[in-house]
Amino acid sequence: MNGKEGIRLNMERFPALFAPIKIGSLELKNRIVMAPMLVSYAHQDGTVSKGVIDYYEARAQGGVGLIVVEAACVDSPAGLEGRGQLIIDSPSCIEGLASLAQAIHKHGAGAFIQLFHAGRQTHSRITGVQPVAPSAIACPMINEEPRQLDRQEIKIIEEKFIKAAQYAWSAGFDGVEIHAAHGYLINQFLSPHSNQRHDEYGGSLENRMRILMNIVKGIRQRVPELAISVRINVDDFVPLGLKESESIKICCHLEQAGINLIHCSCGTYESGLTSIEPASYGEGWKIYLAEAVKKAVSIPVVGGGMISSPEFANRILEKGQCDLVFLGRTLLADPQWPKKVRQGEMESVRPCIRCNQCIGSHFQGMPVSCTVNPHAGRERQFRWRTKAVSKYRSAVIGSGPAGLQAAVSLSRLGLEVTLFEKEDRGGGLMNLAGIPPHKQRILDLRDYLLGQLRQSKVEQLFSYEFKAEDLERFKPDLVLLATGSIPVIPNIEGIEENDYLGLEEILTRKFCPQSQHLLVIGGGENGCEVADFLAQAGNKVTIIEAGRLLAPGMEKKNRRDLMNRLHNRGVAKRLSSQVTKIDKNRVWIAREQEEPEIVEADAIVMAVGYKSYRPLYKDLRQLGDKLYVIGDALRVRGFKSAILEAELTVGMIARDKFGISS
Ligand SMILES: Cc1cc2nc3c(=O)[nH]c(=O)nc-3n(C[C@H](O)[C@H](O)[C@H](O)COP(=O)(O)O)c2cc1C
């Protein structure tokens, strides 16, 4: 089968997904919409940087039908949500935006930009001014009382949205999307939860949607050819918030006012988990919201959320639940998703594991990065212009995430690569990390990396423990040590190896307790996940943690989700509690200024963390600058750092050893 034939067959397999559609007068080549995602790659003054262009161009080049460029602030500084955010509030932004629109159009994708005002969902430490809102009610997640906008200020904000649409049009965008979802300013006006005004902008639905309707009408009047999309919360999922019945009425009014597209979403900061869902939410779980809107309007409707399989996307389109499907994190993880699906190359799609480190980095005030895709936001950095000489021999020791990524990338660089793995299968700790509830996507990541390895020219030696003597035999020109990490055994009085179970014994079901009382020592992310795993199997579990919080370093949304599950499954916790002694299945627990307490259980599970494992380091040190230690073997930090560090190291080798730069 030739390439064209393959594409034809896949388009037949997913006919609804690859069918063209018209949005107003704009024709899109397929039904795949890149959801707006604030990645914060703009210059500090909010203008478009090279990084912004590279990032969006990579997604356009990947074959998506429509890109909705991330939330761009129409009213800086008050309306900003973060540093590095695009700003669209003066003519000076047009030049950069024009380059961005051009880069997207170059690859045949439609280009919209989202118009945004944060309202009360921002901090004065970001904006330098007190947040503003329809009413002076603080968002509980922000905890900073906003100032109530007066009518004149509301008129000014309406005008800023309309002006922003004019700038977008001047820059060559096909459309704008008004961000009326996720608890930001326009949603705050729509929602009785946050809008308790008594003037013409509050009270009745007609009043609450006045600001949105004025903006839509203003844009329609001033730039009639510009397509307008509105991203709406079909359900706020907060008490007194916007509910389906009212949202549908709003959508009908918007259609009458002449908008071209409705983009359905839900949730606010306060409702927490529903707009950027943690891993436990099912694929397309909120599509019923888009379906309800679609039944009420005749303009195209976009639905989505947690979607990554083309079969699923095609099915919801075929069933008429929506007209277009949005993909967010799936495209952050792999910008080539549409192209690969079209060409029948699903096994080479880099899977999003829903770890939410992307939005986690945003909330830490940093540009967004992705655990599985080290190129996200660094598109130019890894675009090598040439290949290296092929006679250069490299050895990668260890096949966890760092080792696999490094081996594949070195091979792509043109080197001869041998991968050594002492186990009979690759994947390292991904094999364990993918076992607890809702972590299975980590196994997809492992399979993806192993698939990349199989497709590469890397020589693979499994069940082969690399020894110092092998240096003589293989004579590598460089060695990457990626031997990962091993569990820490704490220094506790009386501890004997057979007094406790390790994570591996539990997760691989070498030991399968049921209806037992188990103590998990260590309440970090691993300890909490194994507790979840054991509680799901019907055990009574108690976590003992020396710190004051469980899993404090975990990404917030997935943490909140995990804590809810632990709570619902009756997992007990003992915080600020130090285990001082173990004797078979009894532990001595000390709390500050309290007598130690003896607790007995059926079994004890040790989950106090991991430490670097690099037994070869002493022997390999003699290699000097030919040796690179990467991933957990260098310092335990998890997958994100492991994959990124592997890629950065290969980039450094390309530059330093071969003079190849991007
Ligand atoms: C890093 C990040 C930034 C986001 N920024 C925006 C945004 O600017 N505007 C918006 O409407 N939604 C934003 N979202 C929500 C996404 O558009 C999307 O609705 C959400 O990620 C769920 O879709 P997915 O499961 O396909 O990722 C963001 C999501 C992420 C992960």
Ligand code: SF4
């Ligand atoms: S950081 Fe995690 S959730 Fe975000 S896109 Fe990457 S893999 Fe997906």
